[in-house]
Amino acid sequence: MTxxxxxxxxxxxxxxxxxxxPKTLEEFVGQEHIVGKDKLLxxxxxxxxxxxxxxxxxxxxxxxxxxxVISNTTKYQFKKLNAVTSGVADMKNAIQEASNPFMxxxxxxxxxxxxxHRFNKLQxxxxxxxxxxxxxxxxxxxTENPYFEVNKALISRSMVIKLEPLKKADIIKVIKxxxxxxxxxxxxxxxxxxxxxEKIAEISGGxxxxxxxxxxxxxxxxxxxFKGEIEITEEIAAQSFNKKKTMFDKNGDSHYDNISAMxxxxxxxxxxAAIFYLARALEAGEDPMFLARRLVISAAxxxxxxxxxxxxxxxxxxxxxxxxxxPEARIILAEAAVYIAESKKSNASYNAINQAIEDVGSKDTGxxxxxxxxxxxxxxxxxxxxxxxKYPHDYPGHWVEQQYLPDKMLGTKYYIPDENIKDENFNK
Numbered sequence: 167m168t169x170x171x172x173x174x175x176x177x178x179x180x181x182x183x184x185x186x187x188p189k190t191l192e193e194f195v196g197q198e199h200i201v202g203k204d205k206l207l208x209x210x211x212x213x214x215x216x217x218x219x220x221x222x223x224x225x226x227x228x229x230x231x232x233x234x235v236i237s238n239t240t241k242y243q244f245k246k247l248n249a250v251t252s253g254v255a256d257m258k259n260a261i262q263e264a265s266n267p268f269m270x271x272x273x274x275x276x277x278x279x280x281x282x283h284r285f286n287k288l289q290x291x292x293x294x295x296x297x298x299x300x301x302x303x304x305x306x307x308x309t310e311n312p313y314f315e316v317n318k319a320l321i322s323r324s325m326v327i328k329l330e331p332l333k334k335a336d337i338i339k340v341i342k343x344x345x346x347x348x349x350x351x352x353x354x355x356x357x358x359x360x361x362x363x364e365k366i367a368e369i370s371g372g373x374x375x376x377x378x379x380x381x382x383x384x385x386x387x388x389x390x391x392f393k394g395e396i397e398i399t400e401e402i403a404a405q406s407f408n409k410k411k412t413m414f415d416k417n418g419d420s421h422y423d424n425i426s427a428m429x430x431x432x433x434x435x436x437x438x439a440a441i442f443y444l445a446r447a448l449e450a451g452e453d454p455m456f457l458a459r460r461l462v463i464s465a466a467x468x469x470x471x472x473x474x475x476x477x478x479x480x481x482x483x484x485x486x487x488x489x490x491x492x493p494e495a496r497i498i499l500a501e502a503a504v505y506i507a508e509s510k511k512s513n514a515s516y517n518a519i520n521q522a523i524e525d526v527g528s529k530d531t532g533x534x535x536x537x538x539x540x541x542x543x544x545x546x547x548x549x550x551x552x553x554x555x556k557y558p559h560d561y562p563g564h565w566v567e568q569q570y571l572p573d574k575m576l577g578t579k580y581y582i583p584d585e586n587i588k589d590e591n592f593n594k
Contacts (some may be wrong), residue, residue: 176479180239182382183375185349186340187231191239195374195556197228197329198582214240216276218297218304220312222322224331224420226373229307233278236305237566249284275302282306283315290317294433331372338367339352340374341381347565358398365400369407380407421525425460428503433460433468434462437507444503454495458484461502472512472586479505510586518580525578532574550570 190195191211200207211215221229237244244259264275296302312326341363344350370377382405384398391397428443447457465480483502487495525531541551556566
């Protein structure tokens, strides 16, 4: 379908999301915790006293929009590079221009590098001298954790600012502004209900770019009705958006946050939360075998001997996931996750091995008692190897008291059973 207003078709102009980028701080929507009035970043931008910063946040949260606001505010030269398409030569050209007193009397420039995590170590190192001497005020934007992806030297010379996904109310505000703005959709006489706007804001998953792109597609592909309106129905809106975006990249920092949340939910016996984070991981394309391995670890570490069957089920689930694959593997993973979450918990074995490893690595633990050493050669018995060993199965109850720990470790307790471990399953 095509719009009646073909002479001003949106696909012949810049995308709506680009046209709606704010030009001033007053137009910037969201992120009040950093750019709200009288907040530090607000004051530094207004005073044009910005120092190097790293903007860290998910797609569509306003990183490049904030950079655009700064470019419209500053008295310094503003240069923009994208780390995907730029290299050291591009950086040097920008810096040389900034250092030229005829082209740039201030002697400084603000260098905005989008997706700075794409630069390798050498490319990032090339920035250091210029950031250090103040020739360059760096603004780096990244969706990845800068503490992992950006050189420590650059991090130490910059202020890391974390942006959050936009709130639903913020996205609703941007959509409504786009509908009445001359730069937006004011000329298209769009009719859309508040309920549909709210659903668009929700399905965008905190990404305002997704919301505006979907809205633009809906308007662009809808014919005008007999009233001269472009009416966006719920069905049209649904067709104009992909399925709600998963909120993390399976290879990024949020991957670790999500799996941590899943494990902590299992440990905390919250099966609903565990299933939620499992679903989130699967929707992001996480490897089902990675999730299965984490369930095995949780069964051993957190359930332990309070319910030894949990490890059996988790191990069987891992094998079944390997054999079956997705999408049916989701059922197997869910079953194991619920079982682990609902089981009683004990980390007694986990604590025991950790303490023993610490002792072995840090203490003089003595020597193995001679009577429990192996004597594979007959001559070794002459030196006392195996002498005096009592074979437990020769005694009533298949148990006999004898020393097993080295002399220096006598009396050490590693395994301390808790109230969730049933005594009837064990000797003591």
